[in-house]
Amino acid sequence: MSTTTPTAQQNPTYSEAFQSGVREEMKRNEHIFILGTDLVERGGHFAQVKGIAQEFGQDRVKDSPISEAAMVAAGLGSAMYGCHPIIDLNFIDFSLGAMDEIVNQAAKIRFMFNRPVPIVIRATSGVALGGAHHCNSLESLFAHTAGLSVAVPSRAYDVKGLIKTALRTPDPVVFLMHKKLSGVRGEIGDENTLIPFGSANVVKAGKDAAIITYGYTTVTAQKAAQTLAEQGIDVEIIDLRTLYPLDTDTINETVQRFGRVVVADEAPMFGSITAEIAATASEANFKYLKGPIVRIGGARAPLSANPQMSEAAIPSVAGIVDAVKKVMSY
Amino acid sequence: MTTDKTWGKKILRDMLLIRNFEETADKLTLRGKVPGGMHNSSGQEAVAVGVMSALDPKDVIATTHRSHHHTIAKGMPVDIVMAELFTKATGCSGGRGASMHLADVENGHFGGNGIVGAGVGIAMGAAMGIKQMGHKKVAVGFVGDGGMNTGRTWEAVNMAVIYKLPFILIVDNNQYAVETFVERVTGGNDIAKRGAGFGLPSYTIDGQDVEEVHRYTKEARERALAGEGPSFINALTYRYYGHNVGEKGQYRTQEEIADWRSHRDPIDRFSAKLISEGALSQGEYEEMIASVAKEIEAAVDFAEKSPLPDVSTILDGVDSGLLGVRK
Ligand SMILES: Cc1ncc(C[n+]2csc(CCOP(=O)(O)OP(=O)(O)O)c2C)c(N)n1
Ligand SMILES: [Mg+2]
Numbered sequence: 001m002s003t004t005t006p007t008a009q010q011n012p013t014y015s016e017a018f019q020s021g022v023r024e025e026m027k028r029n030e031h032i033f034i035l036g037t038d039l040v041e042r043g044g045h046f047a048q049v050k051g052i053a054q055e056f057g058q059d060r061v062k063d064s065p066i067s068e069a070a071m072v073a074a075g076l077g078s079a080m081y082g083c084h085p086i087i088d089l090n091f092i093d094f095s096l097g098a099m100d101e102i103v104n105q106a107a108k109i110r111f112m113f114n115r116p117v118p119i120v121i122r123a124t125s126g127v128a129l130g131g132a133h134h135c136n137s138l139e140s141l142f143a144h145t146a147g148l149s150v151a152v153p154s155r156a157y158d159v160k161g162l163i164k165t166a167l168r169t170p171d172p173v174v175f176l177m178h179k180k181l182s183g184v185r186g187e188i189g190d191e192n193t194l195i196p197f198g199s200a201n202v203v204k205a206g207k208d209a210a211i212i213t214y215g216y217t218t219v220t221a222q223k224a225a226q227t228l229a230e231q232g233i234d235v236e237i238i239d240l241r242t243l244y245p246l247d248t249d250t251i252n253e254t255v256q257r258f259g260r261v262v263v264a265d266e267a268p269m270f271g272s273i274t275a276e277i278a279a280t281a282s283e284a285n286f287k288y289l290k291g292p293i294v295r296i297g298g299a300r301a302p303l304s305a306n307p308q309m310s311e312a313a314i315p316s317v318a319g320i321v322d323a324v325k326k327v328m329s330y
Numbered sequence: 331m332t333t334d335k336t337w338g339k340k341i342l343r344d345m346l347l348i349r350n351f352e353e354t355a356d357k358l359t360l361r362g363k364v365p366g367g368m369h370n371s372s373g374q375e376a377v378a379v380g381v382m383s384a385l386d387p388k389d390v391i392a393t394t395h396r397s398h399h400h401t402i403a404k405g406m407p408v409d410i411v412m413a414e415l416f417t418k419a420t421g422c423s424g425g426r427g428a429s430m431h432l433a434d435v436e437n438g439h440f441g442g443n444g445i446v447g448a449g450v451g452i453a454m455g456a457a458m459g460i461k462q463m464g465h466k467k468v469a470v471g472f473v474g475d476g477g478m479n480t481g482r483t484w485e486a487v488n489m490a491v492i493y494k495l496p497f498i499l500i501v502d503n504n505q506y507a508v509e510t511f512v513e514r515v516t517g518g519n520d521i522a523k524r525g526a527g528f529g530l531p532s533y534t535i536d537g538q539d540v541e542e543v544h545r546y547t548k549e550a551r552e553r554a555l556a557g558e559g560p561s562f563i564n565a566l567t568y569r570y571y572g573h574n575v576g577e578k579g580q581y582r583t584q585e586e587i588a589d590w591r592s593h594r595d596p597i598d599r600f601s602a603k604l605i606s607e608g609a610l611s612q613g614e615y616e617e618m619i620a621s622v623a624k625e626i627e628a629a630v631d632f633a634e635k636s637p638l639p640d641v642s643t644i645l646d647g648v649d650s651g652l653l654g655v656r657k
Binding site for chain 2: 065068097130300313
């Protein structure tokens with residue numbers, strides 16, 4: 001038996017999908033450049049820009065010192081000047097050293113000075129190994145900040161389609177790629193496939209209840225859906241793909257159609273985007289609900305390096321199954 | 331200094347202990363025993379041992395993501411360090427921290443860190459605490475060459491200078507940040523000169539010479555205790571392994587690594603010196619190597635047999651609870 005290894009184009013990884021989208025957009029727009037640590041030789045810590053420096057040169061893919069505040073400052077100043085930089089912060093945890101540049105500066109300049117700030121802040125996010133300083137889920141914080149858009153793709157197709165859109169949009173975009181998805185392969189769209197922000201994707205159709213989620217929890221939800229199917233419960237899974245703008249049309253339709261909804265993610269639940277979704281969706285669709293929208297999310301605790309402890313801090317398959325059963329009980 | 335036989339032997343043994351710990355832990359990491367991996371400090375022993383041997387056990391340190399060597403040199407038993415790498419309940423951080431977050435705050439180890447440069451600020455703050463309380467101690471902040479380019483490092487240095495804090499900054503300068511050679515990203519290329527620009531005594535020293543590291547640290551400590559403020563020491567060293575366990579990369583040549591290993595190894599240099607001065611016999615050296623191996627073996631055994639942390643404790647200790655808790 002002979003097998004052929006699929007080429008990157010046929011069946012790329014999540015990281016390669018990013019490369020693909022960025023390459024195409026860099027060809028279209030000569031003002032796109034990338035700045036971050038260990039990009040040129042290593043191709044980024046998750047191979048997300050592997051080979052791009054070799055193709056486009058080191059004027060357009062720059063290795064940065066470990067200077068997150070200056071990286072974002074360089075990005076936002078050059079964006080105001082007319083470039084379209086991608087600032088690669090490696091792990092989103094390191095954005096905390098550049099929070100002023102992101103929240104006070106990049107997010108507010110258009111509003112105050114009527115000047116677009118076309119900048120993509122890319123980082124790897126989500127809970128995996130690595131402990132307290134490498135597993136922060138900060139997406140709610142960014143979505144909370146007026147002036148920022150937030151992408152949270154869960155598969156290769158969306159990575160490519162969303163980064164292409166981000167690179168054609170004159171606004172600051174925080175682009176969060178989940179650690180545990182980096183190597184997952186999948187189809188991608190062609191050069192002209194752009195995915196609009198604020199458009200959720202129905203990952204799986206169902207008829208009994210719905211799970212609204214994003215990022216890696218989309219995968220956990222799919223596993224939960226299998227378990228539920230064995231028990232005769234058919235759930236629909238909605239992947240939001242972006243948290244701001246949020247696809248409120250799809251959220252509302254989903255709540256109206258099922259009346260039984262679970263909102264799930266792995267960020268600490270207290271004050272999180274799932275609270276925003278549950279609150280606004282309940283307010284708008286109260287009469288359609290069979291019971292409260294049930295949320296499931298991360299513990300309000302720093303993540304531990306011990307894998308069992310960190311797993312216990314985020315939704316498990318069993319936890320999502322239980323949440324769905326709870327909405328089914330109404 | 332090496333005329334003091336006991337001192338020399340203790341220094342050598344500490345370096346051997348670190349080396350064996352790192353080589354052993356590296357292999358265990360490749361076998362999946364260390365969740366999240368680790369940053370191997372092999373080659374950098376003299377920086378850790380040289381500094382720590384010049385400190386009082388009650389002095390404070392705060393360090394980086396690559397801190398096994400600092401931690402062992404500071405005196406944490408290797409079984410406790412190994413257990414933390416395994417994320418076991420018996421580790422110094424109860425398994426919450428693993429390789430990057432070793433700490434023993436009670437005994438002046440204010441923690442490894444996942445954030446580049448953060449340890450510098452924490453040590454500077456500890457120095458401020460020491461000064462506020464009128465204690466006779468110093469605080470040492472470790473940082474890599476990569477951490478020379480983050481603003482927080484220099485904000486902390488500046489504060490240490492203006493408040494004359496009993497603070498010593500040690501650049502554990504292994505010349506690479508992940509795969510990036512220091513000269514590619516460090517404007518002006520002279521790290522000690524940067525320090526000097528902030529107005530504190532700043533030196534670039536041979537970080538592979540444990541006695542030189544000891545001497546410079548001792549002098550810095552004396553200045554600090556005399557109320558003369560902070561010092562900046564850029565110790566040139568080299569890491570033998572990749573940034574993370576298992577990484578190779580094309581960013582440096584095998585010849586370069588071999589050259590550092592064969593000509594400048596801190597353990598070889600110091601053991602050769604002790605032997606040539608008659609402070610150590612070949613037989614004693616071999617015995618020392620064997621006893622270190624035994625100690626590490628026992629540490630691995632301890633880590634293996636230790637229990638995992640109790641998963642039901644994940645919410646414990648987030649805050650004191652005194653302001654009220656809502657679970
Ligand atoms: C603020 C921040 N930015 C980026 C990183 C990712 N990172 C971890 S270690 C490292 C390289 C650090 O190099 P150096 O300071 O020289 O220390 P070494 O690894 O050589 O000991 C980088 C970029 C981080 N941990 N924290
Ligand atoms: Mg370094």
